[in-house]
Amino acid sequence: MLFSTKAEYGVRLMIELGRQPGSTPISLNSVAEAERLPLSYLEHLVAKLRKAGLVTSTRGAHGGYRLAKPAEEITMDAVVQALEGQIAPMECFHETPEGRVLCSHEEDADRGCATKLLWTRVQNGVTKALAGTTLAELVEFSAPHPRAESHGRSKATVVHAA
Amino acid sequence: MLFSTKAEYGVRLMIELGRQPGSTPISLNSVAEAERLPLSYLEHLVAKLRKAGLVTSTRGAHGGYRLAKPAEEITMDAVVQALEGQIAPMECFHETPEGRVLCSHEEDADRGCATKLLWTRVQNGVTKALAGTTLAELVEFSAPHPRAESHGRSKATVVHAA
DNA sequence: ACCAAAACCGACCTCTTCGGTAGGATTTCG
């Protein structure tokens, strides 16, 4: 399995937040109920998202979470990375801040590290897929196709849930 | 981490086999020494590769393993899949033999499963990267460019790669 | 015939992560 349910749940959480029109914070509890996920577990996940600066929180009664920036500006690589940690296909694959890729077993430096070539390609594939998908896109996709075919379709419309 | 060292070690093993010119089988022991990997562990990995039809074995003295087909015809998706199992980005992501993708939590079928869209893209990225890389390519890449430096520091005397 | 080199096989072991629970603090609104 490439990713764990951390990514799955976390993304679902983000989508749930992105689905909300205004800037009123949503409680984790309602997210947990909507997605039928354990609240206590979501707490851990949302903490990572908050530390990564993807969501902001309001404490106290009627508090909750909301997106730190518009969904169009949130790409999924940031989300997944916040939840799962560095997106590296392999243990021996550390990316320095400058973007250089290191490989643990580079003693035999005269012959190129063949697996590095492979994993680099894989990583590119994953990163491109993630970075090329915005939260807005997922929210849009998951929208429960509104009843009327007539337009006037804005995302400022009223929520469906109770 | 996307993949475990199973894939890393297994790919290194395959490369080692692919580097050998003739059809003489290579013992796991020599592979283990060349790559500095534990022999007993490699046994488990090579068993998977054999069951997947990627390598063939000869038992007894002077036995060993060799590629089941030319390295040009071995793509890395088959190798990685043999070692790591189904390449799925997420638990709830089962691909039927016909290529249809199932999703576990499809109760809310009227609104599209947004994460499925995301994971499908990721999987495509990975699969394309893996399927687009042949073993021959990696062998070529890992060849210790012998002609460039005319000094004999090489471990393999005459490697007519490619 | 025997021995050594190899593939084969399965049980075991330790460590980390995953997925989740529990219990409590702390903050804020009504």
Next chain:
DNA sequence: CGAAATCCTACCGAAGAGGTCGGTTTTGGT
């Protein structure tokens, strides 16, 4: 105040990762 919420830390069972070990079987060489 008290309910609703975030926040924080610790723990826990199951599963997988990454091996190790001991043994069996097959085979070539002498």
